[in-house]
Amino acid sequence: MQTLQLHGIKTNATTEWTPTERNLMLYSGSSTYTTNTAGDVFVERPITTYRENNAGVADDSYLDVMTVATAMYFRSKQRSRILSRYPRHKLAKDGTNFAPGQAILTPKLFKSEMFGLYRDLELAGIVQDFDNYKTTFVCSIDPKNPTRINYQDQPIFVNGLIIVAGKIQFRKN
Structure with missing residues (x-):
């Protein structure tokens, strides 16, 4: 802005x-x-x-307003990705044996989807440091609500260039 x-x-x-x-x-x-x-x-x-x-x-x-705006954009993209790709799916534990083509989401598949989105947003200049994101991402099925997946992530946003600081030093030859 x-x-x-x-x-x-x-x-x-x-x-x-x-x-x-x-x-x-x-x-x-x-x-x-x-x-x-x-x-x-x-x-x-x-x-x-x-x-x-x-x-x-x-x-x-x-x-900075842009940090808040970037966070809102990031969360919107996450929500949109899951709702568009898994609109009427069931939620199963990792390792559940189900036939290919079943409308089932697992925590492992969810994590993979979020990693793919992060890569897309990294290419778009919104986030950075995929390796850190990957190692800090946590998700699981809620122990009290088997219809809910909980996740915690730590995106690192690409920031705006606000300050340029330099120092010029003159030397006598």
Whole structure:
């Protein structure tokens, strides 16, 4: 969303914020913008007001709007993949002996489906580090509800380029 023009919004501002002022605004819950000489306004960094987790510990993992948007997109793709490929299936334990063509999903097949989706989304530039995803993915049939599959995954999203920092050093020859 960075650099997107906010059409129909103009400014008469003649000065920019300092980096300190920008950070104060960002960490106070205000997104920032930039302008051009014509007074057009552009998104600089859209953020959320998320500052701490449920335990009250400082947490900036969802500070950037695009992290939240990417997570929502990722979960939507997971749900869509399962609902479109396994619409009226039964759920069986891994190792169950059933004939080919049966409409049955097992935790192992579910895991394989999620790995295939992760690879697709990796190629699309949404996620990264498949090996980590594969080793941290867990799924099983719920012990109290045999019609439910539980899973936990740890996707690593591809982030937006927000800051470029460099250092130029001059040497006398």
